[in-house]
Amino acid sequence: MEKRTASCYCGQLSVEVQGEPQGVGVCHCLACQRRTGSVFAALAGFLAPYKVTGIATEFVRTGDQGAKFRFRFCSVCGSTVFHTEEGNESKWVAVAVGAFADPSFPPPQDSVYDCRRHPWVQLPQGVVVYEKDPT
Template identity: 30%
Template sequence: MHDDVTREARCFCGGLRLTLKGDPFYVSSCACTRCQRRTGGFFGVTVYVRPEQILERSGETRTFHLTDGSTTFHRCAHCGTSMWWVPDGEDDVIGLAGGCFVGQGLPAPQRMVFTATKHPWVCLPDGLPTFEDAPG
């Protein structure tokens, strides 16, 4: 891990910002229908970090809790950008929206999950591990 790297994630309007120290411990892409709807894109990219890597947070958030009790999402209170989420019962991991780190040289995803629900024309990079569902 590169502890000296600092990156800033920003929402669409710039009102919500997170400053992250170090590289993520994992990067994953996902084509599940939840990620497609959450991002408005054809798949999502999640940058997984530890809470202690968040150096600073500024801006107002609104939360959305999935009715199945699995995840709490944090969005910008002004523009609605989905910035980060925390799985319920797990206080040692935060998922950050990869697209919020525009132009900051994030590591490439290490896998693609839920490929069974990806659009058929989405091409996957050669050698990328893929899973039709959640990995075991």
């Protein structure tokens, strides 16, 4: 089974995942825009097990549906690397696509919070678009 490693800019924090992503998506919500400093977040979900190396600083955010998400980022360089949903940490992990530093990484399959997408952002053909979070 293929392994992939995503890491922060300085390399202090990393997460190793196995297999293909269960899904790849982009989120245009204002919380993700502020969290990433970009106009959207690109995330890939992987099933457990996953292995974390290094020390993460954590931030917990409550989503629109009430779920609590624990974001992990590097305390040295500040890069966001991954997050989990409280209560589901042993099931899956969401990894920032950019942390893989792999231009051949699979493209997004869906896009959420399109109502907040900057009008100049063009999505690849075939991406399923949701006005808000479909869950």
